[in-house]
Amino acid sequence: MYYDIIVVGSGIAGLYSCINAPKDTSVLLISKSDFLNSNTYLAQGGIACVLSEKDSFKSHIDDTVRAGRYENDIEAVKLMVTEGPLDVKRLSTMGVEFDKEDGGELKMTLEGGHSARRIVHHSDSTGREIAEKLLESARKEINISLAENTFVYDIKKIDDMFAVFVLGKNGKRDAYFASNVVLATGGIGKIYKYTTNSSIATGDGIVLAKRLGANIKNLSYIQFHPTALAIGEGERVLVSEAVRGEGAYLLNEKGERFMHKYHDMGELAPRDVVCRGILEEVKIQGSENIYLDITYKDSDFVRNRFPYIYEKCMEAGIDITKDRIPVFPCQHYLMGGIHVDFNSNTGIKGLYAAGECSNTGVHGKNRLASNSLLEAMVFSRRAAINIDIQNHSYKMIDADIRREGTSLIEPSIKEEIRDIMQKAYFVVPDMGMIAKGLSRLGEMIKGIEASSYIKDKEYYETFNMACVSKMVLEDIQKNGQA
Ligand SMILES: Cc1cc2nc3c(=O)[nH]c(=O)nc-3n(C[C@H](O)[C@H](O)[C@H](O)COP(=O)(O)OP(=O)(O)OC[C@H]3O[C@@H](n4cnc5c(N)ncnc54)[C@H](O)[C@@H]3O)c2cc1C
Incomplete structure (x- = not known):
């Protein structure tokens, strides 16, 4: 067609x-x-x-x-x-x-x-x-x-x-x-x-x-967002910038605001600055407990302004009109x-x-x-x-050209890729882990290509994730610090 x-x-x-x-x-x-x-x-x-x-x-x-x-x-x-x-x-x-x-x-x-x-x-x-x-x-x-x-x-x-x-x-x-x-x-x-x-x-x-x-x-x-809900594994719920825009404070474990130490815009500094500020504070305090606090605002305003975040936090047992929200940086945007x-x-x-x-x-x-x-x-x-629409002619191509495999690709490969990326480059790159990660990703890509896995959606996604991860880490090596 x-x-x-x-x-x-x-x-x-x-x-x-x-x-x-x-x-x-x-x-x-x-x-x-x-x-x-x-x-x-x-x-x-x-x-x-x-x-x-x-x-x-x-x-x-x-x-x-x-x-x-x-x-x-x-x-x-x-x-x-x-x-x-x-x-x-x-x-x-x-x-x-x-x-x-x-x-x-x-x-x-x-x-x-x-x-x-x-x-x-x-x-x-x-x-x-x-x-x-x-x-x-x-x-x-x-x-x-x-x-x-x-x-x-x-x-x-x-x-x-x-x-x-x-x-x-x-x-x-x-x-x-x-x-x-x-x-x-x-x-x-x-x-x-x-x-x-x-x-x-x-x-x-x-x-x-x-x-x-x-x-x-x-x-x-890669942009890491400073405030994702720090509950559960995997995909995390974003606690939007707008919550800070409406006045929420970032607090360390002791309940102290800290962002003004790192930027004069405080909680409203650009995202990379807030992420680095949080990680710095984690080092100083020796604790990953970081909170966002909007409890001092009128609770009806908070519920009406942030119904989605309110509902998602409630599902995790946190009432944002009364409780501090546990947050931590998360991968967010490319x-x-x-x-x-x-x-x-x-x-x-x-x-x-x-x-x-x-x-x-x-x-x-x-x-x-x-x-x-x-x-x-x-x-x-x-x-x-x-877009320039050209006149065209085309030859039909057989879409079933790929060799079918014998076993499903293991979900653990996606997990390993995520583990490599989390260790090699999360907010701040770790050049040692990047070198190790690159070598492992190279092996993985070769292994997947040579495998007899069935070429289904999982197969292609896993392969693409390994390739993209390798490209990210190579880019850091090429350009220096991200
Ligand atoms: C939680 C969250 C909050 C955000 N908040 C904001 C915000 O408030 N303001 C803002 O400006 N930005 C925000 N962003 C960023 C913004 O939402 C995204 O950058 C933007 O929506 C990306 O749009 P897109 O069309 O490029 O990709 P997407 O919306 O991600 O769509 C990608 C599409 O490609 C399809 N696709 C992918 N691979 C294949 C394939 N192999 N074959 C067929 N289909 C494929 C997917 O199925 C999907 O339909 C937020 C992002 C997140 C995650």
């Missing part, structure tokens, strides 16, 4: 590029899980954008490059900041309901690193609201076809065409063809033991792009990725990347809070409207 554009991923970047694609093109949106299983769906805080006359583009640009330690691509930042407000307004016209003041103007909140209140939000579940409304819009477009629970395991370029190989839910292999492919496959959080990311974040798009010859940049630029130009082109004709899997240069070394939804919208729209 041929399409003008195949979009891989149904987060904000994938959905928004489909919706912006010219109406006379045929588009196929593929997602490896349920359409709403994505990092987008989990976004809490909101979208940063300049909509108030009291704010300015200059201030948003300055905050973005300060957080990014001046390693940002300034032209990309300007594009995002100046074009983004139109995309945010467009979301409203598509039915996304942002919180409003009594007078009807949009409510703006403050987050770490921002010098103005500029975050529009839908209580503390902004991502869910956006994902649901964008999906609804995409479903209404007759030029967009949708394939859920369909895993893209390989993409090949054949002359001017891409063959996109997929595994359906029932394990059936198939191939689709397109003259353009947009990779919008999200982040890599699942290579860590502790992450706020959704289960889909295994770095698949980055491995696919690298295999096609794309340039992968700054993979070690700044680097598949390198693209301002129209999200990878440099390989017809291959685009947008959203968290891409590297536009917007975030520099550290993303400013709530800039990622904005970046994903601006650059996925730019990809869609600049």
Whole structure:
């Protein structure tokens, strides 16, 4: 089956590029899980954008490059900041309901690193609201076809065409063809033991792009979020920046505030600074017990402003209106990725990347809070409207070309990858563990390739996680300290 554009991923970047694609093109949106299983769906805080006359583009640009330690691509930042407000307004016209003041103007909140209140939000579940409304819009477009629970395991370029190989839910292999492919496959959080990311974040798009010859940049630029709920193993619930934005204090084990020792913005310093501050305090106190305290605020306000966080903490036995919240840093976001130009082109004709899997240069070394939804919208729209639809012809390819194996890949391999990453590079890199980790990951990749494992979704995800982890650690070795 041929399409003008195949979009891989149904987060904000994938959905928004489909919706912006010219109406006379045929588009196929593929997602490896349920359409709403994505990092987008989990976004809490909101979208940063300049909509108030009291704010300015200059201030948003300055905050973005300060957080990014001046390693940002300034032209990309300007594009995002100046074009983004139109995309945010467009979301409203598509039915996304942002919180409003009594007078009807949009409510703006403050987050770490921002010098103005500029975050529009839908209580503390902004991502869910956006994902649901964008999906609804995409479903209404007759030029967009949708394939859920369909895993893209390989993409090949054949002359001017891409063959996109997929595994359906029932394990059936198939191939689709397109003259353009947009990779919008999200982040890599699942290579860590502790992450706020959704289960889909295994770095698949980055491995696919690298295999096609794309340039992968700054993979070690990983953002760790300072305040994930420190309860349980694996995926951890994020306690959004906005909680600190509304005045919550970070406390050490003795119940003392400490962030002002590390930055004059205190709890609202950029995320990397807060993470390092917490780890420093842990060393000083000899205890990993760190808390967020918003109990001094009116309890109705807290419950209404943070219903999702309130509910999630209650499930863990913590009433945030009365109790301190145990928190600890967690892997959260990938700044680097598949390198693209301002129209999200990878440099390989017809291959685009947008959203968290891409590297536009917007975030520099550290993303400013709530800039990622904005970046994903601006650059996925730019990809869609600049796509060059060519005339095409294609040869059918047998999708069942892979050798079938005899045993299932062991889940312990994913665990080992997470263990390596957690030890080698969690907030601060450990060069000794990086060297050891690289050697083990190299062995693992060879082992998986030579194995007789059945090539199912687990197999491909495990392989991709090992490859991406290796790329992250190699990037640290190449670029020095992350
Ligand atoms: C808990 C949390 C809170 C956040 N809060 C905010 C916030 O308040 N503001 C903000 O700006 N940002 C926030 N972020 C970051 C932001 O949500 C993400 O960076 C952004 O949503 C990424 O969108 P995306 O479209 O690139 O990827 P995603 O939304 O993650 O979507 C990726 C898609 O790709 C699909 N996919 C992946 N691999 C394959 C494959 N092999 N085959 C087929 N499909 C595949 C997945 O199924 C999924 O549909 C938050 C992130 C998290 C985790």
